[in-house]
Amino acid sequence: LRELVAVYLLGAPSRIQRIELQLDVLDGARLPSERATAIAAAAHEAHSLSGAAETLRLEPLATHLERLELALRDANGPGDDPSSAAHARELLGTISTALAELRGRSLAHHRALGSSNQNVEPSPAVLSKPIAPPCA
Amino acid sequence: LVVEDDAIVREWVRLALEGSEFSVGGEAPTTAAALDLVGRRRADLLLVDLRLPDRLGTELVRELRQSGNPTPAVIISARAEPGLNESAREAGAQGAVLKRGSVQELLDALRRVVRGEEAFDPSHPRRSPRRAALSPREREVVHLLATGATNREISEQLGIGAETVKTLVSRIYEKLGVKRRAEAVAVAHELGIS
Numbered sequence: 001l002r003e004l005v006a007v008y009l010l011g012a013p014s015r016i017q018r019i020e021l022q023l024d025v026l027d028g029a030r031l032p033s034e035r036a037t038a039i040a041a042a043a044h045e046a047h048s049l050s051g052a053a054e055t056l057r058l059e060p061l062a063t064h065l066e067r068l069e070l071a072l073r074d075a076n077g078p079g080d081d082p083s084s085a086a087h088a089r090e091l092l093g094t095i096s097t098a099l100a101e102l103r104g105r106s107l108a109h110h111r112a113l114g115s116s117n118q119n120v121e122p123s124p125a126v127l128s129k130p131i132a133p134p135c136a
Numbered sequence: 137l138v139v140e141d142d143a144i145v146r147e148w149v150r151l152a153l154e155g156s157e158f159s160v161g162g163e164a165p166t167t168a169a170a171l172d173l174v175g176r177r178r179a180d181l182l183l184v185d186l187r188l189p190d191r192l193g194t195e196l197v198r199e200l201r202q203s204g205n206p207t208p209a210v211i212i213s214a215r216a217e218p219g220l221n222e223s224a225r226e227a228g229a230q231g232a233v234l235k236r237g238s239v240q241e242l243l244d245a246l247r248r249v250v251r252g253e254e255a256f257d258p259s260h261p262r263r264s265p266r267r268a269a270l271s272p273r274e275r276e277v278v279h280l281l282a283t284g285a286t287n288r289e290i291s292e293q294l295g296i297g298a299e300t301v302k303t304l305v306s307r308i309y310e311k312l313g314v315k316r317r318a319e320a321v322a323v324a325h326e327l328g329i330s
Contacts, residue, residue, distance in 0.1 A: 001151065006218035008144050047187055051214035052144040057237040066215060073325060 043072040137179035139170040152239040184214040194227040201228035219263030221256040231255030245306040
């Protein structure tokens with residue numbers, strides 16, 4: 001489980017980047033089908049990340065990701081609500097901060113244990129700490 | 137057989153089953169890959185993610201049942217989905233569990249299903265009684281509505297007439313108790329059928 005958490009934390013930033021890229025595509029999309037494709041891809045990535053976070057019990061992160069997925073699906077409404085896409089970008093910032101904090105706690109935890117290998121995972125106890133809002 | 141697009145979740149399932157009477161005999165990241173695998177390899181039990189990249193897991197189970205495959209199936213979802221127990225049961229699944237990271241919950245559900253019992257997690261809110269089940273064709277239309285497709289695009293993609301699409305959309309509105317396309321998509325999403 002610890003290795004899985006480590007793999008998740010290592011891979012998540014690039015997956016978040018993929019969502020950002022889809023939002024860029026969304027900004028430049030002219031056809032409804034282009035919008036729909038970009039949103040579907042971004043929402044699915046968010047859903048997948050959220051499901052894995054839920055499975056690994058990275059609870060606050062899973063909730064942020066679920067909100068992101070829902071914001072993305074809202075962005076595909078008939079009114080093409082631009083505020084939903086903007087909200088999605090804000091959430092991406094929150095998620096990136098949360099991921100960085102998790103990774104930092106993981107490394108700090110292993111330094112405290114005197115581990116020589118810093119490219120390892122946090123313990124579930126470290127991960128269960130609530131993530132502070134980035135603007136708090 | 138584990139049908140799940142996220143490699144981390146697939147690995148978690150593999151670890152969760154270690155030391156139990158179950159083992160992962162195959163993995164598929166999409167419904168298409170699952171159908172291929174099921175055709176080549178016998179599975180005793182299917183653990184199927186609800187939201188897969190190409191289709192819903194419930195649609196995979198429905199297709200397997202229609203083709204005469206009786207392998208017991210359990211749907212796994214990231215969160216509690218209103219109406220999922222009903223739609224999973226209608227599709228032919230024997231259970232629905234949540235990705236809560238609980239090994240015991242997963243094993244309990246799988247054990248119940250292999251004993252021939254059902255294992256639907258009560259955390260999934262019940263479907264509103266006014267929302268009748270959609271036919272497979274209506275589900276296809278809802279799926280396309282959710283992608284933003286117009287009636288003409290739906291007509292072209294499904295190879296049916298524009299009037300038929302209108303009739304199907306009206307019927308969907310009636311069954312879901314909605315009056316607008318956006319509402320239909322929202323309710324369908326809530327029910328896990330978009």
